[in-house]
Amino acid sequence: GAGVSQSPSNKVTEKGKDVELRCDPISGHTALYWYRQSLGQGLEFLIYFQGNSAPDKSGLPSDRFSAERTGGSVSTLTIQRTQQEDSAVYLCASSLAYGSETQYFGPGTRLLVL
Amino acid sequence: AQSVTQLGSHVSVSEGALVLLRCNYSSSVPPYLFWYVQYPNQGLQLLLKYTSAATLVKGINGFEAEFKKSETSFHLTKPSAHMSDAAEYFCAVSWMNTGFQKLVFGTGTRLLVSP
Numbered sequence: 001g002a003g004v005s006q007s008p009s010n011k012v013t014e015k016g017k018d019v020e021l022r023c024d025p026i027s028g029h030t031a032l033y034w035y036r037q038s039l040g041q042g043l044e045f046l047i048y049f050q051g052n053s054a055p056d057k058s059g060l061p062s063d064r065f066s067a068e069r070t071g072g073s074v075s076t077l078t079i080q081r082t083q084q085e086d087s088a089v090y091l092c093a094s095s096l097a098y099g100s101e102t103q104y105f106g107p108g109t110r111l112l113v114l
Numbered sequence: 115a116q117s118v119t120q121l122g123s124h125v126s127v128s129e130g131a132l133v134l135l136r137c138n139y140s141s142s143v144p145p146y147l148f149w150y151v152q153y154p155n156q157g158l159q160l161l162l163k164y165t166s167a168a169t170l171v172k173g174i175n176g177f178e179a180e181f182k183k184s185e186t187s188f189h190l191t192k193p194s195a196h197m198s199d200a201a202e203y204f205c206a207v208s209w210m211n212t213g214f215q216k217l218v219f220g221t222g223t224r225l226l227v228s229p
Contacts, residue, residue, distance in 0.1 A: 004157070035217075043204065043219035059216070091157055101146045101165055101208060103217060105157040 002026065004106035006092050012112045013082055021077045021109045025094030032075050033095075033103060034067060038088035046090075049075060082113045116141045118207050120220035128228050133177075133192040135223045137205030140186065147188040148206040148217070149179055158204065164188060175199070200227045 005024045013019050025032050034046040045059040049069045060066070064082075069075040079086055089110050093103040121136040139145055146165050150158040162173025169181040179190045188205060205220040 033216075042221045043206075043217075045216040045218070048216065056216075093158075102148075102160060102163060104160070105150075107155075107157040110155075 004092055004094050004104055006090075006106040006109050008109060009107065010110045010112075012114065014114055015084060016081055018078065018080045019082055019111065021079075021090050021111070023075045023077070023092030023106060025073065025075070025092070026104055028096070029094035029104075030072065030097050031095040031103075032069060033093040034075070034077050035091045035093065036061075036088045037091055037108070041088075043091075046077070079111075082111075084113050087111055087113045116143075116145075116207065116209065116218065118205050118218055118220040120203075120205050120223050122223050123221065124224045124226060126226040126228065127195045129197055130194050133190070133195045133199065133225065135190040135203050135205075135225065137179075137188045137190065137220060138186055139188065139205075139207050141207065141209065143209050145207045145209055147179075147181060148208075149173065149177070149188075149190050150204045150206060152202045152204065152222075154201075161190070161203075195225075195227050197227050197229065200225055 007022045030051045032049045037043045047067045048056040064080045067077045089108040091105055091108045093105045095103045117140045119138045148163045149161040151161050152158050161177050162171045164171050164181045172178045177192045179188050181188050202222050202224045204222045206217040208217050
């Protein structure tokens with residue numbers, strides 16, 4: 001079946017602009033995760049959604065970062081007033097349910113802030 | 115603190131040689147352990163996982179890993195490297211007491227395979 005999909009695959013933006021990154025999880029997966037992969041910090045957890053519960057935002061690096069998940073499916077990660085240090089690959093993952101240990105990753109969105 | 119350490123940012127082997135990628139963890143509660151592989155410009159693909167069942171875990175592409183609690187290790191091995199194994203490998207940990215909400219990753223090991 002279809003895996004996790006992310007769009008766009010690449011995004012170049014100017015410092016100070018807002019960007020939106022999209023994630024479509026595997027159908028039927030109720031848990032959704034965002035991670036960031038950067039040269040300096042490696043792979044970092046950003047945020048976690050499970051069904052209709054309040055998301056775990058403990059990994060978001062600043063209040064410029066936010067995410068939402070509509071209808072328990074598609075998620076959008078928004079970065080406001082982008083900075084050069086936001087340049088990274090943003091990875092989305094989904095898993096079957098809370099307590100399901102295996103996360104399946106999408107191909108990522110490569111963000112470059114000029 | 116709960117953490118993951120991967121020894122060696124780069125490992126070079128010849129085609130046909132043994133592959134050994136090291137992963138150690140620090141955890142006060144029983145962990146679940148994972149190895150993921152990342153090919154250039156792609157996402158992470160699950161190779162194998164340990165979830166408190168058999169300590170020797172077999173994964174895809176001929177890889178296996180053994181959970182050793184006494185050594186707090188979960189090293190990844192493959193008896194004979196293939197050129198197509200060249201990629202970056204990440205060890206990751208999650209914990210039952212947090213409902214697997216987060217994966218904590220090691221810094222990754224890039225495997226180079228020479229002919």
